[in-house]
Amino acid sequence: MPNSMWHQCLEVLRDEFPAQQFNTWLRPLQSDHREGQLMLFAPNRFVMDWVNEKYLRRIEEVLKDLNGGQAPRVNMKVGSAPREDEPVKRSEAPAPVNGQVHEEAGSRVTEEEKGVAATVAGSPSVRPKSGNERRPVQVEGDIKHQSFLNEGFTFETFVEGKSNQLARAASMQVAENPGGAYNPLFLYGGVGLGKTHLMHAIGNEIVRRNPKAKVAYLRSERFVADMVKALQLNAINEFKRYYRSVDALLIDDIQFFARKERSQEEFFHTFNALLEGGQQVIVTCDRFPKEIVDMEERLKSRFGWGLTVMVEPPELETRVAILMKKADQANVKLSSEAAFFIAQKIRSNVRELEGALRLVIANAHFTGSEITPPFIRESLKDLLALHEKQVSIDNIQRTVAEYYKIKVADLLSKRRTRTVTRPRQVAMALSKELTNHSLPEIGDAFGGRDHTTVLHACKKIVELQETDPGIREDYQNFMRLLTT
Numbered sequence: 139m140p141n142s143m144w145h146q147c148l149e150v151l152r153d154e155f156p157a158q159q160f161n162t163w164l165r166p167l168q169s170d171h172r173e174g175q176l177m178l179f180a181p182n183r184f185v186m187d188w189v190n191e192k193y194l195r196r197i198e199e200v201l202k203d204l205n206g207g208q209a210p211r212v213n214m215k216v217g218s219a220p221r222e223d224e225p226v227k228r229s230e231a232p233a234p235v236n237g238q239v240h241e242e243a244g245s246r247v248t249e250e251e252k253g254v255a256a257t258v259a260g261s262p263s264v265r266p267k268s269g270n271e272r273r274p275v276q277v278e279g280d281i282k283h284q285s286f287l288n289e290g291f292t293f294e295t296f297v298e299g300k301s302n303q304l305a306r307a308a309s310m311q312v313a314e315n316p317g318g319a320y321n322p323l324f325l326y327g328g329v330g331l332g333k334t335h336l337m338h339a340i341g342n343e344i345v346r347r348n349p350k351a352k353v354a355y356l357r358s359e360r361f362v363a364d365m366v367k368a369l370q371l372n373a374i375n376e377f378k379r380y381y382r383s384v385d386a387l388l389i390d391d392i393q394f395f396a397r398k399e400r401s402q403e404e405f406f407h408t409f410n411a412l413l414e415g416g417q418q419v420i421v422t423c424d425r426f427p428k429e430i431v432d433m434e435e436r437l438k439s440r441f442g443w444g445l446t447v448m449v450e451p452p453e454l455e456t457r458v459a460i461l462m463k464k465a466d467q468a469n470v471k472l473s474s475e476a477a478f479f480i481a482q483k484i485r486s487n488v489r490e491l492e493g494a495l496r497l498v499i500a501n502a503h504f505t506g507s508e509i510t511p512p513f514i515r516e517s518l519k520d521l522l523a524l525h526e527k528q529v530s531i532d533n534i535q536r537t538v539a540e541y542y543k544i545k546v547a548d549l550l551s552k553r554r555t556r557t558v559t560r561p562r563q564v565a566m567a568l569s570k571e572l573t574n575h576s577l578p579e580i581g582d583a584f585g586g587r588d589h590t591t592v593l594h595a596c597k598k599i600v601e602l603q604e605t606d607p608g609i610r611e612d613y614q615n616f617m618r619l620l621t622t
């Protein structure tokens with residue numbers, strides 16, 4: 139049974155389980171096939187036990203089907219599959235321990251990294267050297283001990299729903315046991331869905347439990363900017379020492395590391411040093427690790443060593459609960475009818491939902507009115523008109539995914555199964571027809587695809603509308619849903 143059978147098995151399982159479950163438990167498994175036995179490697183004990191308990195029977199059934207009815211022997215262990223085909227690279231040597239200098243050959247600061255250093259606002263976090271004297275890196279602003287953790291972002295203020303249940307549970311466990319089983323914790327999902335909130339909640343909880351804990355939170359651009367400055371000022375050792383001395387390192391929006399080679403290199407070593415030291419690493423990103431473009435493979439695979447959890451867009455009930463909570467925090471009485479009304483209108487993400495509520499509350503204060511659906515409609519008139527008028531690629535992707543009962547992430551992924559490719563082509567064709575975006579822009583918005591793929595999709599959908607009444611009906615439905 140070749141290793142490719144495991145990949146076929148994964149394809150089958152991917153269609154059977156919700157994306158979040160699949161990405162959390164099954165996708166990180168690596169396989170190795172020897173002498174009629176399939177060895178599955180899990181990134182940690184927790185994942186191994188969970189898979190053993192919940193999925194192993196199904197895995198064996200699928201493999202049996204794929205293997206002509208013959209049941210294979212499947213074993214599991216913690217670790218990663220041996221890679222016979224590739225010699226160990228120098229850059230994959232064990233990481234240095236805390237504070238030690240480990241310069242890597244060939245890791246240059248790119249022009250983009252310099253650009254980030256120049257544009258990240260705020261106080262300089264590395265002080266210049268005076269004469270020959272070496273100054274320590276002055277950690278000011280957001281990388282100072284706990285300083286930039288938003289105290290309002292806690293577990294108490296985070297509303298739990300189906301869409302974020304797993305992410306919240308995993309975050310809570312990390313907060314209770316930093317550096318323990320889930321290291322690193324990789325939280326991913328679309329914009330404004332609560333990843334940063336959860337990350338801060340973990341940091342706040344770690345500090346609440348242990349006030350001496352050193353927690354560093356920063357957006358990835360800040361890491362890049364600090365590193366470039368440290369390099370320019372010959373203070374890279376202090377930079378390394380600082381980041382390797384924290385109890386928990388929280389890096390937000392890691393996708394901004396793309397194309398910043400030197401930063402990736404530096405982060406990779408920091409990351410390894412922290413994991414080895416039993417210190418916690420938490421990372422957020424707008425997509426699944428494997429789907430980050432222009433990011434080193436070894437870094438992406440490291441991200442998968444701990445626990446990878448998706449935060450999904452909240453469903454209606456959760457949106458209502460969030461609105462009620464936010465209104466409560468603002469000491470405003472919001473009827474459930476009013477909350478439902480807003481939640482039905484604003485579906486994009488929690489940040490927009492909050493913005494709409496703020497607007498309604500401000501208007502109510504200003505006019506002394508009660509918050510009723512007609513009042514909300516009037517207050518949000520401009521916002522809703524904009525929403526209705528603007529057909530964005532984002533909106534098309536959400537509508538198409540919802541219609542075909544798949545995830546937006548599937549549309550953006552590299553999956554090629556029919557259940558995903560056809561909706562993806564439909565969504566691409568709609569994007570061409572209903573927005574002003576160019577083919578390359580549309581390709582980009584669908585997980586970095588080439589413009590020829592978009593062109594092919596558009597042609598295919600025109601063709602299918604002639605020959606397939608089902609597709610024709612779907613397409614007409616979408617046009618109605620998106621434009622009226």
Ligand SMILES: Nc1ncnc2c1ncn2[C@@H]1O[C@H](COP(=O)(O)OP(=O)(O)OP(=O)(O)O)[C@@H](O)[C@H]1O
Nearest residue numbers: 295296297328329330331332333334335460488489
């Ligand atoms: N489940 C939730 N309960 C309460 N508030 C939430 C929830 N989810 C998101 N929010 C709020 O929505 C806003 C946006 O969330 P956040 O900044 O964490 O999003 P994000 O996923 O990190 O987005 P981005 O990728 O743009 O950084 C915040 O004010 C946050 O408090």
